[in-house]
Amino acid sequence: MRRGSLIASFGYAVQGVCYAFRTQRNMRIHTAAAVAVITAAALLHLSWSRWVVLLLAITLVMAMELMNTALESVVDLASPELHPLAKAAKDTAAGAVLLAAVFAVAAGIIVFYRPLMDLLGSGG
Numbered sequence: 001m002r003r004g005s006l007i008a009s010f011g012y013a014v015q016g017v018c019y020a021f022r023t024q025r026n027m028r029i030h031t032a033a034a035v036a037v038i039t040a041a042a043l044l045h046l047s048w049s050r051w052v053v054l055l056l057a058i059t060l061v062m063a064m065e066l067m068n069t070a071l072e073s074v075v076d077l078a079s080p081e082l083h084p085l086a087k088a089a090k091d092t093a094a095g096a097v098l099l100a101a102v103f104a105v106a107a108g109i110i111v112f113y114r115p116l117m118d119l120l121g122s123g124g
């Protein structure tokens with residue numbers, strides 16, 4: 001078993017994130033959405049508690065997508081041929097991403113609703 005320093009482990013983790021970004025279209029979509037949400041939050045001067053909810057939602061979706069990517073790789077390695085269990089594993093992991101994304105959208109609506117209404121009410 002290979003041993004590495006803490007810095008090397010951190011580097012491998014960053015490589016994993018870069019791999020997912022390079023190979024997974026969904027990861028790039030999540031990243032674009034996260035940048036848009038963070039920009040909107042900064043422009044609206046949201047409270048710290050609203051920021052925490054948004055950052056939690058973004059982190060949850062990204063983390064789920066990374067786990068989904070990892071699982072897809074393992075399944076493709078272990079079962080290159082079609083297999084019902086391979087399908088179940090991939091579909092279930094994709095379901096976890098979907099669940100997290102639905103939560104993120106709901107959280108975004110709840111977080112942005114009041115500040116956006118206040119902005120529109122004040123005439124921009």
Ligand SMILES: Nc1ncnc2c1ncn2[C@@H]1O[C@H](COP(=O)(O)OP(=O)(O)OP(=O)(O)O)[C@@H](O)[C@H]1O
Binds near residue numbers: 026082087090
């Ligand atoms: N080895 C397999 N055996 C059976 N079904 C599979 C297998 N590989 C993939 N599938 C089915 O095809 C679907 C798509 O799999 P694929 O590996 O292309 O992921 P994907 O949809 O490209 O995911 P992503 O867009 O996140 O990369 C899976 O959700 C599963 O239903």
